Amino acid sequence: MSDYTQKIRETAKKLLSEGKVDAVIGYREGTLPLMAEPCLVKDPEKVDQLVFNSFCGVNLANYLPKRKDRVAVVAKGCDSRNIALHIVENQVDRERLFVIGAPCTRMVDRRKVAAAVGGREISGVSEQDGKLTVSGPGYEQTVDKKDVLQDNCSICIHRNPVLADEMLGEKLPEQEADRYADVREVEAMSPEERFAHFKDLFSECIRCYACRNACPLCYCPTCFVDESKPQWVGKSIDPTDTMTFHFLRAFHCAGRCTDCGACERACPVGIKVRQLTRKLEKDCLGLFDWEAGMNPDVRPPLDTWRPEDPEEFIK
Amino acid sequence: MGVEPGRLHFSWISSAESTKFVDVATKVIEEVRALGPAGQLAKTKAQVA
Numbered sequence: 514m515s516d517y518t519q520k521i522r523e524t525a526k527k528l529l530s531e532g533k534v535d536a537v538i539g540y541r542e543g544t545l546p547l548m549a550e551p552c553l554v555k556d557p558e559k560v561d562q563l564v565f566n567s568f569c570g571v572n573l574a575n576y577l578p579k580r581k582d583r584v585a586v587v588a589k590g591c592d593s594r595n596i597a598l599h600i601v602e603n604q605v606d607r608e609r610l611f612v613i614g615a616p617c618t619r620m621v622d623r624r625k626v627a628a629a630v631g632g633r634e635i636s637g638v639s640e641q642d643g644k645l646t647v648s649g650p651g652y653e654q655t656v657d658k659k660d661v662l663q664d665n666c667s668i669c670i671h672r673n674p675v676l677a678d679e680m681l682g683e684k685l686p687e688q689e690a691d692r693y694a695d696v697r698e699v700e701a702m703s704p705e706e707r708f709a710h711f712k713d714l715f716s717e718c719i720r721c722y723a724c725r726n727a728c729p730l731c732y733c734p735t736c737f738v739d740e741s742k743p744q745w746v747g748k749s750i751d752p753t754d755t756m757t758f759h760f761l762r763a764f765h766c767a768g769r770c771t772d773c774g775a776c777e778r779a780c781p782v783g784i785k786v787r788q789l790t791r792k793l794e795k796d797c798l799g800l801f802d803w804e805a806g807m808n809p810d811v812r813p814p815l816d817t818w819r820p821e822d823p824e825e826f827i828k
Numbered sequence: 829m830g831v832e833p834g835r836l837h838f839s840w841i842s843s844a845e846s847t848k849f850v851d852v853a854t855k856v857i858e859e860v861r862a863l864g865p866a867g868q869l870a871k872t873k874a875q876v877a
């Protein structure tokens with residue numbers, strides 16, 4: 514059992530039995546291997562289902578808006594930034610929230626593990642010292658964890674929580690990473706090529722909205738895609754409709770996305786949704802020197818105006 | 829996202845700048861006309877029906 518698992522259980526038990534919170538939101542083993550699932554515990558006797566491992570990629574900040582009770586939540590680096598944003602956007606009340614910060618050990622992409630074992634059935638997985646031991650009917654194989662990280666985790670530069678009431682461990686060293694190599698490639702294309710690129714990128718999308726539902730930023734009571742009076746965007750998988758959905762959703766996330774990877778993780782088709790959000794992230798960094806969710810006291814660039822804001826595009 | 833340059837324009841125009849408004853509007857119309865009808869992110873009537 515990982516250190517974090519043990520500490521999460523102890524903290525959860527303490528908070529619940531002392532009545533400091535009404536519920537603890539964390540992870541438990543999923544019904545399938547490689548899939549930890551979100552879990553809400555209210556009974557101090559039931560904290561032993563909580564775990565923390567390399568499959569806790571789900572962003573738990575998604576479960577906080579509109580809650581009226583006092584909750585504790587386990588937060589990795591990216592989750593904590595989304596919590597900071599929720600605070601700025603008045604979606605959660607800091608006073609009623611207890612953040613259990615997890616300096617993140619980076620999360621694993623189940624699809625990459627499946628590919629590494631040649632698509633064979635996986636019935637179990639254990640991890641130790643940066644290695645995953647994957648087993649299934651008639652085989653056992655060891656995979657280097659660093660080869661199967663979620664794309665966003667392999668370029669993550671903020672794994673340590675930005676806010677926490679209790680930390681599960683010492684801060685971990687941050688890495689330097691080139692976050693925008695693929696974005697620059699798209700930027701270098703001509704407008705026609707770029708349009709074709711995106712058309713292709715989203716051609717397999719089935720409009721299931723799993724990406725949106727997994728996203729902590731998408732808490733609108735009625736999403737523009739679900740609205741029918743007026744209907745802003747067609748509901749078919751016509752390329753125009755699909756691209757309109759993706760472009761608009763990306764813009765709704767501009768200056769707010771923390772690149773937690775929830776969208777790509779949730780997509781049943783494996784579409785690289787983050788290409789759009791990371792372009793906006795890159796622009797916010799370049800234009801406004803802004804990284805989302807680093808500070809719960811500062812409003813994001815798209816809902817503030819400063820006289821020195823760049824405006825070269827205005828003639 | 830691949831929208832042609834010249835199809836989208838931004839400008840600050842105060843309500844006192846009527847001549848600027850005319851100039852900008854004329855220029856926008858000229859440039860967009862030159863590009864022709866939008867083919868991207870647009871559906872035909874038949875597709876919508």
Ligand code: SF4
Nearest residue numbers: 590591617619666669
């Ligand atoms: S993006 Fe960073 S903080 Fe978030 S899960 Fe990946 S490594 Fe952890």
Ligand code: SF4
Nearest residue numbers: 718719721722724780
């Ligand atoms: S999760 Fe994937 S398939 Fe579903 S709407 Fe999002 S991009 Fe499309």
